[in-house]
Amino acid sequence: MNKIAIIEEIHEEGLKLFDKNPNFSYEIIKDTSEDNLIKLLPNFNGCSLRVSKLTGKILSVCKDLKIISRHGVGYDNVDLDYIKKNNITLTITATANATAVSEHVMYMILVLSKAKLTYDNEVRTGAFKKNMKTIKTFELMDKEILIAGFGRIGKSLIKKCIGFDMRVKVYDPFLDEDTINKFGGIKANSIDDAVKSADFISIHMPLNDKTNNLINYDLIKKMKKNCIIINTARGGIINEADLNKSLDEKLIFGAGLDVFEKEPPDLDNLLLKNKKVIMSPHTSALTDECKVRMAKETVKNIIDFFENKLDKSVIVKL
Ligand SMILES: NC(=O)c1ccc[n+]([C@@H]2O[C@H](COP(=O)([O-])OP(=O)(O)OC[C@H]3O[C@@H](n4cnc5c(N)ncnc54)[C@H](O)[C@@H]3O)[C@@H](O)[C@H]2O)c1
Numbered sequence: 001m002n003k004i005a006i007i008e009e010i011h012e013e014g015l016k017l018f019d020k021n022p023n024f025s026y027e028i029i030k031d032t033s034e035d036n037l038i039k040l041l042p043n044f045n046g047c048s049l050r051v052s053k054l055t056g057k058i059l060s061v062c063k064d065l066k067i068i069s070r071h072g073v074g075y076d077n078v079d080l081d082y083i084k085k086n087n088i089t090l091t092i093t094a095t096a097n098a099t100a101v102s103e104h105v106m107y108m109i110l111v112l113s114k115a116k117l118t119y120d121n122e123v124r125t126g127a128f129k130k131n132m133k134t135i136k137t138f139e140l141m142d143k144e145i146l147i148a149g150f151g152r153i154g155k156s157l158i159k160k161c162i163g164f165d166m167r168v169k170v171y172d173p174f175l176d177e178d179t180i181n182k183f184g185g186i187k188a189n190s191i192d193d194a195v196k197s198a199d200f201i202s203i204h205m206p207l208n209d210k211t212n213n214l215i216n217y218d219l220i221k222k223m224k225k226n227c228i229i230i231n232t233a234r235g236g237i238i239n240e241a242d243l244n245k246s247l248d249e250k251l252i253f254g255a256g257l258d259v260f261e262k263e264p265p266d267l268d269n270l271l272l273k274n275k276k277v278i279m280s281p282h283t284s285a286l287t288d289e290c291k292v293r294m295a296k297e298t299v300k301n302i303i304d305f306f307e308n309k310l311d312k313s314v315i316v317k318l
Contacts, residue, residue, distance in 0.1 A: 002306050005029050005040065005047040007054075010071055014048075014295025021303060034058055041065065046305065048298045049078070051263070051282065056082040067305045071298040072285065073097055073152070074234060075316055076207045084318040089305060091314045093297035097285045098156035101232050104284035105153075105202050106160050108230050108256030111278055113138040136253075138199075138226070141165040146198035148191060149205030149233065150175055150183075157202060158183050169194050172205075195223050200230070207234035217242035220251055227252040232284045235260040244270045247277065258284040 004018065004026040018024045029040055032052035038061055041047065046067040054068060056079040067089045068078060075090060083090055111117065115135045122130060145161050147154045150172035161168050162184050170185040171194050177187040188194035191214070195201060201223070205211050215229065215238040223229075229252065231238050240261050246252055254276045260269075263282055271277050285294065297314075304310040 001025055002045045002302075003027075003043060004302055005044040007032055007037070007041075007047050007052055008050040008071075010048060010050070010298060011291045011295035013292045014297075014299040017296065017299040017303060023306070024303065046302050048302065051077060054078045059083065059086070059088070067091065067302055069298045069301045069305075070316075071294050074206060076234060080318055089310075090316040090318070091301040091305070091310070092316060093294045093301070094152070094314045096290055096293035096297050098152040100287040100290035101153045101284045102156035102160055103287075104258060104280070105157055105230050105232055105256075106164075108232075108258075108278060108280075109140065109200055109202075109228065112228050112254040112256055113140065117278065142167070143199040144169060144197055145200040145202060146171060146188065146194050147185065148172070148194075148201060148203050150180060150185070151204065153232070154202075154204040155183060157204070158185055166200075169198065192219065192222060195219060195227075197224070198227055199224060200228050202230045203233045203237050205233055205237065207236050212236050213239050215239065215243070217246060220246040223252050225250065225252065228254045228256070230256040232256075232258040235263065240265075240269065240271055244274055247274055254278075258282055 002024050004024055006026050006028045009028055009030070015026065018026050034055060034057065037058045041058060041062045042064070045064050046069065047065065048069045048071050050071045054077065059065065059079055059082045065088055068083065070090065070092045073092045073094065075092065078090060115137050118135055122128060142165060144167045146169045147157055148171045150170045154170065154172070158168050168185040169188045170180045171188040171191045180187045213236070220242060229238065243255055247255065256278050257271065258280045259282055265272060301310060301314055
């Protein structure tokens with residue numbers, strides 16, 4: 001019997017796959033504090049993982065843990081050095097998230113470009129067309145978007161941008177020009193140059209030592225005054241203090257954030273009071289459809305691992 005820890009609840013459609021399989025039992029762990037995971041996780045052979053942290057300190061006591069199945073695609077919450085050294089397999093829900101996240105990017109772009117929140121408030125408060133002259137709204141047609149990071153989500157997003165008649169530049173140093181051209185994008189060789197002409201920038205790369213703080217005050221200074229930045233990737237890629245300062249100084253027009261340096265952000269985080277920012281609580285992938293897809297893929301990856309039929313494409317190469 002393989003004992004599986006479900007660290008933070010997942011959709012029941014995923015858990016049903018375990019219910020049908022006599023070789024697996026599972027327990028849901030809701031208290032994801034380091035102390036509780038150190039206490040409970042050593043009893044399990046595998047686990048699913050949402051956004052909680054699996055530190056080296058936790059993992060070092062989990063001698064029977066063979067697989068960590070991420071419910072999602074990012075894995076900056078796992079001690080990668082530890083699992084590499086100790087031969088623990090890490091999987092992602094590779095095909096589940098792209099549509100939900102790329103649709104969320106379009107939603108944020110549209111809300112900001114069309115002054116949705118302000119106009120909605122005007123109607124509700126009887127200020128019908130009162131500020132029509134001062135409120136700026138934009139069309140997407142013929143505007144340039146820079147997609148920074150062109151993996152699963154970037155490739156899903158480009159189709160939507162082309163559908164809106166946008167020009168698309170792609171910054172991804174790991175992809176050649178032909179691949180980007182095939183999707184209808186133009187390769188940008190340097191992010192410093194690419195940001196200068198972008199009306200929109202959407203971030204879709206992993207958080208790591210190279211991308212941490214990539215979007216900082218110096219880079220934002222090069223952007224157009226009407227530029228809107230969307231980050232659905234990971235907090236930390238955009239420096240939040242620099243972003244807030246840049247918005248206050250009108251260096252750029254607005255920002256849409258699904259992810260934060262610290263989650264949840266502290267209530268005194270200045271971005272929370274900044275009217276030029278719209279936010280969501282790291283929920284861009286949490287559509288009803290995607291929750292089911294992610295839960296099923298998360299559980300399937302665990303079952304496939306123990307049944308020796310795991311698809312290599314879902315294993316994180318470390
Ligand atoms: N908000 C959410 O709920 C949510 C959901 C899913 C994914 N994500 C995040 O979105 C991001 C992208 O996910 P994905 O599934 O498209 O990943 P992916 O692995 O398919 O693609 C990432 C791309 O980034 C590129 N890249 C790596 N380093 C780069 C750099 N320094 N500069 C530019 N490009 C770089 C890679 O070459 C790759 O093409 C990840 O950070 C992931 O954690 C967030």
